[in-house]
Amino acid sequence: MVLLLLLSSIALGDSGQLFLNIYVDGTPGKALVVGNVDDISGLAFLNTPDKIYEDNGQLYAVCDSLVEKEGDGWKLSFPSSGYYDEYHAVFFVSGGFALEEINCTEGLELLSTAHNGSIVLDVQGFGLTDPAVHFSYAAL
Amino acid sequence: MGLASLLFIGLSGMSLAEPDDNQNIDVPCQGMCPHDGEMMPPQNAGFPMGVPVEVLFSGHGFALVGNESHLLRLKVETIMPLDPDQIKGLLASNKSLEEIRDDILAREGEKTNRGSMILDSSIYPLINIAISASGDNSTALKADLADLSPLSAVNDTAILGSISMIISPSDGGMIGKGELRIDQGPLAARYSLLLDMEPHRNGQKKMMRR
Numbered sequence A: 001m002v003l004l005l006l007l008s009s010i011a012l013g014d015s016g017q018l019f020l021n022i023y024v025d026g027t028p029g030k031a032l033v034v035g036n037v038d039d040i041s042g043l044a045f046l047n048t049p050d051k052i053y054e055d056n057g058q059l060y061a062v063c064d065s066l067v068e069k070e071g072d073g074w075k076l077s078f079p080s081s082g083y084y085d086e087y088h089a090v091f092f093v094s095g096g097f098a099l100e101e102i103n104c105t106e107g108l109e110l111l112s113t114a115h116n117g118s119i120v121l122d123v124q125g126f127g128l129t130d131p132a133v134h135f136s137y138a139a140l
Numbered sequence B: 001m002g003l004a005s006l007l008f009i010g011l012s013g014m015s016l017a018e019p020d021d022n023q024n025i026d027v028p029c030q031g032m033c034p035h036d037g038e039m040m041p042p043q044n045a046g047f048p049m050g051v052p053v054e055v056l057f058s059g060h061g062f063a064l065v066g067n068e069s070h071l072l073r074l075k076v077e078t079i080m081p082l083d084p085d086q087i088k089g090l091l092a093s094n095k096s097l098e099e100i101r102d103d104i105l106a107r108e109g110e111k112t113n114r115g116s117m118i119l120d121s122s123i124y125p126l127i128n129i130a131i132s133a134s135g136d137n138s139t140a141l142k143a144d145l146a147d148l149s150p151l152s153a154v155n156d157t158a159i160l161g162s163i164s165m166i167i168s169p170s171d172g173g174m175i176g177k178g179e180l181r182i183d184q185g186p187l188a189a190r191y192s193l194l195l196d197m198e199p200h201r202n203g204q205k206k207m208m209r210r
Helices: A002-011 B002-016 B084-092 B097-105
Strands: A016-024 A031-037 A052-055 A058-063 A067-070 A073-079 A083-093 A097-106 A109-115 A118-125 A132-139 B018-026 B033-035 B038-040 B050-065 B068-081 B112-119 B122-133 B139-146 B159-170 B173-182 B189-197
Touching: A016 A073, A016 B050, A031 B050, A031 B084, A052 B097, A058 B097, A073 A083, A073 A097, A083 A132, A097 A109, A097 A118, A109 B122, A118 A132, A118 B112, A118 B122, B050 B112, B050 B173, B068 B122, B068 B189, B084 B097, B112 B173, B122 B159, B139 B173, B159 B189
Parallel strands: A016 A083
Antiparallel strands: A016 A031, A031 A058, A052 A058, A067 A073, A073 A132, A083 A118, A097 A132, A097 B018, A109 A118, B033 B038, B050 B068, B050 B189, B068 B112, B112 B122, B122 B139, B139 B159, B159 B173, B173 B189
């Protein structure tokens, strides 16, 4: 049944692609989102038009709702709704933090690295419904 | 063959998608981290940070060795570099989004390539990416696989293997054929590659739905 629904959504053209980079400053609270996504309505945190700038298909947004304080550290939540035939989100957190825990939709593949003191979390997946990424991090 | 492969890959991809089932991973600061029964690379040198501009190559297919076949996905994109200091400055400023875009686009002349490969469920960053014309409307793509094992953490340029492909027109589409070599780890082997390559995608020409 699930398979039929998924096939139906593909046939109806509801599938989409998401290629976004999300940059979080070491002083959490703000995130810069840059990239492109076929259907922006799947990203509820971008539902305020004045927070988004679109230039020839390239999306620019500054969000203050993605990161929240959690214990001694911080938690970033990146939900999306809809069906994505290709999903690729790269998260960068700069300022001397370390990843603590990652929670994401089954089917998403992860690669985490650190580069010049910044966390890099590369998340990719294919054929996913409502993919979501949550991860927590704390100061080194 | 291409259609059968695409259908198989599509169904396999969908079978992975279980939106109600989450994977939860604790990530220590050092060493390997468990990931869905496998080991997750540690935090160390990654691939370049930047704003994705254009997908140069994107394909999916198979890596074949002996009578085994493994699902493989490949993506190479052009990015504009964006360093942590620049991000910090942009987020701390009161610049408008249009001004932020202008700041980012100011580095357009420094474009570079970033790529990655997924073999089964393991992601490998690509480094030393080289793209060249190969005659008959074909393109040669060569890259090294960055080694993210703990022992290589002190060396940003450690290499785990390499990939070499020729991407050529075929039956109205594009296919990639070549070889993948992985020197270490559970997937170490020399593979033959066969990929369906997707049409060229330029993010700046694609419009979003609202």
